[in-house]
Amino acid sequence: MSGEFTPVAVVTGGSRGIGRAVSLMLAERGYAVCLSYVSDAGSAQAVVDAITAKGGRAVAVRSDVGIEADVLALFEAADRLGTVKALVNNAGIVDVAARVDEMGVARLQRMMTTNIVGSILCAREAVRRMSTRHGGTGGGIVNLSSVAARLGGPGQYVDYAASKGAIDSFTLGLAREVAGEGIRVNAVSPGIIDTEIHASGGEPDRVARLGPGQPMGRAGTAAEVAAPVVWLLSDEAAYVTGANLDVSGAR
Numbered sequence: 001m002s003g004e005f006t007p008v009a010v011v012t013g014g015s016r017g018i019g020r021a022v023s024l025m026l027a028e029r030g031y032a033v034c035l036s037y038v039s040d041a042g043s044a045q046a047v048v049d050a051i052t053a054k055g056g057r058a059v060a061v062r063s064d065v066g067i068e069a070d071v072l073a074l075f076e077a078a079d080r081l082g083t084v085k086a087l088v089n090n091a092g093i094v095d096v097a098a099r100v101d102e103m104g105v106a107r108l109q110r111m112m113t114t115n116i117v118g119s120i121l122c123a124r125e126a127v128r129r130m131s132t133r134h135g136g137t138g139g140g141i142v143n144l145s146s147v148a149a150r151l152g153g154p155g156q157y158v159d160y161a162a163s164k165g166a167i168d169s170f171t172l173g174l175a176r177e178v179a180g181e182g183i184r185v186n187a188v189s190p191g192i193i194d195t196e197i198h199a200s201g202g203e204p205d206r207v208a209r210l211g212p213g214q215p216m217g218r219a220g221t222a223a224e225v226a227a228p229v230v231w232l233l234s235d236e237a238a239y240v241t242g243a244n245l246d247v248s249g250a251r
Ligand code: NAP
Pocket: 012, 013, 014, 015, 016, 017, 018, 019, 036, 037, 038, 039, 040, 041, 043, 063, 064, 065, 066, 089, 090, 091, 092, 093, 114, 144, 145, 146, 147, 189, 190, 191, 192, 193, 194, 195, 196, 197, 198, 200
């Protein structure tokens, strides 16, 4: 790639699960990848190592999407790699199953700060770099929503579902706001995907328990979500913006 223009992709939560699969796939498509994590430095470095072993470029940055200074540092690291052309707002959290009448404010603030504020802050930084209005050359943003936004997550995580509903509105609004500035903004809404997020919600067996009951008889894989994310960022999706693509096996 030396001597050629190498676009930079920022992938939040790129160290594990769907973000890891997206990072690896974007690197294969020629992006230099700036990926973030918050706690598991080893997994983040393993993704960087996997990319560099294949001749790609990547950097891992400890950056909590809910902390503005961390987000600024993440994009400064991306700037050092080259020209930011893509953002995947992937970092997201769930919490243990609870009814709304049991939820404390600390849980709610953590959920909304990470899943909503974090995505909007990262998009702000991406737009400041990519928009033709700011002297940029355009680019793409993909937000990770969830089918939970339309299922609601009753008895389990209505707060998480509501945060993804916000992501759906944000995707549509931002897409329309920057459509004339060279930036496309889309969302993907996964169903049940086999990652560690379920364990972090106190249900490590969720995929095994619910997978067989899905319309396709199984949960999805991280790579099966990464592929449409990468497609949405590609020139093949040049007229696709403001879209929300279910990647849920008809869930
Ligand atoms: P995951 O396996 O739990 O991985 C989460 C990633 O996000 C990790 O890299 C983690 O880093 C990072 N992260 C967590 N909190 C962060 C923060 N505050 N700032 C920056 N990074 C943070 O999750 P996943 O299943 O791949 O999910 C990825 C996205 O898809 C999420 O937005 C999720 O809501 C959405 N989604 C997932 C499913 C599913 O079934 N898996 C379904 C629908 C939607 P550390 O390792 O350092 O903690």
